Amino acid sequence: MDRESIVAMILKHRPDLSREDVLAMAMEKMRSIGAGYLTEQGALFLVAADLGIRIDEEMGSRMGMATSSGSGASMALKDLYAGARDVSITARVMKIYPTKSYSRSDGKISRLKRLVVYDKDKSISVNLWDDAADAIERLGIKAGDTIRISRAYVRSNLNGSLVINTGMRSSVETIHDLDYGKGKDIDSTGTGMEMGIGAGVGVGVGVDIMGLEDIAIDVSDVASLDGDNLVVTGILCSNPIISTYRNRDGEESMVMSMLLQGRTSKVRVVIWDINYTNIARMIPFNARVLVAGVKVKRDGDKVELHGDAGSIVKTIKGYTSSDDAYDEDNLALMRLRILAMSSVEDDEYGKGSSTDMMSSSNRYAIVMVDSGSDESRAVYLLDISKYEGGMREGMSIECIPSRILGYTIYLDEDSYIAVREDDGGKGRRGAGYEHVSKIADVEEEHLYAIEAIVLTMPRVDEVRLRNGRTSRRAEVLVGDDTREARLIAWDRQVESIEALRVGERIRVYGVVAKRRAVTSMIDREGDYGTSPSHHDVDGSDVYEFHVRQFTVIKHIG
Numbered sequence: 001m002d003r004e005s006i007v008a009m010i011l012k013h014r015p016d017l018s019r020e021d022v023l024a025m026a027m028e029k030m031r032s033i034g035a036g037y038l039t040e041q042g043a044l045f046l047v048a049a050d051l052g053i054r055i056d057e058e059m060g061s062r063m064g065m066a067t068s069s070g071s072g073a074s075m076a077l078k079d080l081y082a083g084a085r086d087v088s089i090t091a092r093v094m095k096i097y098p099t100k101s102y103s104r105s106d107g108k109i110s111r112l113k114r115l116v117v118y119d120k121d122k123s124i125s126v127n128l129w130d131d132a133a134d135a136i137e138r139l140g141i142k143a144g145d146t147i148r149i150s151r152a153y154v155r156s157n158l159n160g161s162l163v164i165n166t167g168m169r170s171s172v173e174t175i176h177d178l179d180y181g182k183g184k185d186i187d188s189t190g191t192g193m194e195m196g197i198g199a200g201v202g203v204g205v206g207v208d209i210m211g212l213e214d215i216a217i218d219v220s221d222v223a224s225l226d227g228d229n230l231v232v233t234g235i236l237c238s239n240p241i242i243s244t245y246r247n248r249d250g251e252e253s254m255v256m257s258m259l260l261q262g263r264t265s266k267v268r269v270v271i272w273d274i275n276y277t278n279i280a281r282m283i284p285f286n287a288r289v290l291v292a293g294v295k296v297k298r299d300g301d302k303v304e305l306h307g308d309a310g311s312i313v314k315t316i317k318g319y320t321s322s323d324d325a326y327d328e329d330n331l332a333l334m335r336l337r338i339l340a341m342s343s344v345e346d347d348e349y350g351k352g353s354s355t356d357m358m359s360s361s362n363r364y365a366i367v368m369v370d371s372g373s374d375e376s377r378a379v380y381l382l383d384i385s386k387y388e389g390g391m392r393e394g395m396s397i398e399c400i401p402s403r404i405l406g407y408t409i410y411l412d413e414d415s416y417i418a419v420r421e422d423d424g425g426k427g428r429r430g431a432g433y434e435h436v437s438k439i440a441d442v443e444e445e446h447l448y449a450i451e452a453i454v455l456t457m458p459r460v461d462e463v464r465l466r467n468g469r470t471s472r473r474a475e476v477l478v479g480d481d482t483r484e485a486r487l488i489a490w491d492r493q494v495e496s497i498e499a500l501r502v503g504e505r506i507r508v509y510g511v512v513a514k515r516r517a518v519t520s521m522i523d524r525e526g527d528y529g530t531s532p533s534h535h536d537v538d539g540s541d542v543y544e545f546h547v548r549q550f551t552v553i554k555h556i557g
Helices: 003-013 019-033 040-050 055-064 131-138 219-224 428-434 491-498
Strands: 073-075 087-096 100-103 109-118 123-129 146-156 162-165 171-175 186-188 230-236 241-246 252-261 266-272 288-299 302-307 312-315 334-346 359-369 379-383 396-399 403-405 408-410 417-419 447-454 459-464 470-479 484-490 505-515 543-556
Touching: 003 019, 003 040, 019 040, 040 055, 087 288, 087 312, 109 131, 123 131, 123 146, 131 171, 219 230, 219 252, 219 266, 219 288, 219 302, 230 266, 252 288, 266 288, 334 379, 334 505, 334 543, 359 447, 359 543, 379 447, 379 505, 447 543, 459 491, 470 491, 484 491, 491 543
Parallel strands: 073 087, 123 162, 266 302, 379 408, 484 543
Antiparallel strands: 087 109, 087 146, 100 109, 109 123, 146 162, 146 171, 171 186, 230 252, 230 288, 241 252, 252 266, 288 302, 288 312, 334 359, 334 396, 359 379, 396 417, 403 408, 447 470, 447 505, 459 470, 470 484, 505 543
16 A cells, blocks of 8 residues: 555544645654654554554455455555555566575475566565465466466565565466456466456456556656666667676676667666576567566666566567567577687677676687578577587587577577588588678678778777776778778777788678767777777768677688
8 A cells, every 4th residue: 555545544534634744743753763664654554553543454344345255355556555464466477586495494495486566556576485486487477477466465675665475375376368357267376276357356456457568668768767667678789798797695697788779769778697587589680679677777877777687588579570580489400600710708799897797718609500591691609618629610510599699699508509411511611701791781780701801001099988998999991892891899809900901801700780980989888989080981881890809800812
């Protein structure tokens, strides 16, 4: 129950008081008890008690009208209050956290599954214990599903937020079709019986609860918003990067970062302590992505969205013409040919690691889809650190990915990967050369192999970035028979460009195409710095190619 509901209930019994009188009494109660002990809501409960008003009995009277087949009372989330018992709620799942285990004083192990659920009014955290925790996996409950939690109780946490908790008598049910007027089937953790739900079953239940896609806002609209449980959508416009870091407990964990394009701006989304079961197995470029359960983080004018282990990242089908070309739940066998191989000494593909990131060394392959089809011209980055034995450039392999995010193919330890029998039979240079892209044909943020002539001497500068850091930046103009473009490298990759000479013919595997900075140079995170661009040539170099740590440059001819 929110503040205004409690105030209204007090005024109903004490019409001689004004709203301001009641709130002033609550403030005095908070002052007299001391800071840090009461929320305003809790103080209002004590004010009501001083006035002889039993809020719990009043709520019990309201909820008694909503009792259904002994399954507990149904309440809207806004009507919940600390201390409420034997309550039931119907809501949709927004976030799902990994199950954790705790040792009890009696030596037994308790299991905890945290959710965030929402209805038409608000969202709230839920702690599911033991059998109720197991029900999430047993019933196949996922984000966006409608569930009913019965015979639960409500507590407030240290910051005053309400949390629903389950006990030994509690149950969790799934509602397959949110159509309360007609009555639909429910799967229960208890008897598994079927039960009808009619209109007017209880407060908050007689109305539909919109799905995640229906409540999502455009990612470019978050700048003016607050809150911990936002649901946003945007177009994937950068390669998602998964890095290793140490969390507050000193444990190794994973973080994913990506850029989403909204109607008017791009926003970076960062998911900490990622739970892979909550991440779509395939997120192609230009896909519409939905992210549920994130909050706004501001650093001056810069806005980011941050999520955690419970946050959901999924794709929305029906947005791009390639939606039917993949099935994220059943990634198919891929036949690939290795164009080049390289070692990467940190997780961020040469973007430099922060103090929170862990340094690691991985072996990567730049691969092409090995197919006769003209449509299969994609270049991918494949982590082969665990499978390097016997692999070499030009080799043909096949694998079933665990996930594909942007241009990166991920393999789990148990992923299928094998060398194909036709290895080396078709000539390495031919296969690789046929897959080289023309500069005029590239698309932003995609990964490419290009062949070009060096047109200018490399230029190296010390650049001060917006974050105050100083970085080395090298660039050189290259071109083929379709267009010219700048080849750009940062820090450790500068040496790969410094050695180039005018007139040299090179083949570059694994470069990322980006829009050319028109009036200022681009920094490593995609923001613009203050140094002027070099090698501008009448606007023909619409794109520039960025060298990553895994990029391989070969001299040919």
